[in-house]
Amino acid sequence: QKEVEQDPGPLSVPEGAIVSLNCTYSNSAFQYFMWYRQYSRKGPELLMYTYSSGNKEDGRFTAQVDKSSKYISLFIRDSQPSDSATYLCAMSASFGNEKLTFGTGTRLTIIP
């Protein structure tokens, strides 16, 4: 069993829809949870990170962590064609100088 599971998609939604992206994990030591966005032929770009359980909002993006269920989510409101990318969840036991464990990524397409 992989430490981090993420539905690879692909996921296609119409412009303006709310998108929900999810990851589950098995390692209870994970405390820091990150979402990266990766456009085709580019490196991953950090979108958001959260510590422990709870919600964090940044513009149209909301990250949720439920440590009791070992489940994290990223919501995108009012989705735009420019949101079309692969979204990778990543997590670690400590912050900064620490190995990140990634999900496989979900490929998202927003249809105009």
Added chain:
Amino acid sequence: SAVISQKPSRDICQRGTSLTIQCQVDSQVTMMFWYRQQPGQSLTLIATANQGSEATYESGFVIDKFPISRPNLTFSTLTVSNMSPEDSSIYLCSDTTSGAMGDTQYFGPGTRLTVL
């Protein structure tokens, strides 16, 4: 956050040869990381590179296959040695720098390697 560049951006190589990938950061960073991203798979950490010490390799990766240099606080190289088609992948370096989201990892654009 620091700006990270990688060279080459892509390459096509023959089986049995070696390729050295360069990673340059525009500010001094303590730790740099090398990841591999194979098609349809997660980013997998190959090794952690500290300046002035030997790189620390993850399980399944060995120095003879992936030698790493870290001569200073802004530069690192990863060599993929004696390549086979299974080494075809995107290779990414990252560093931990203080950015808008604190000390977390930021990635370079990647090197897309195809081995024939």
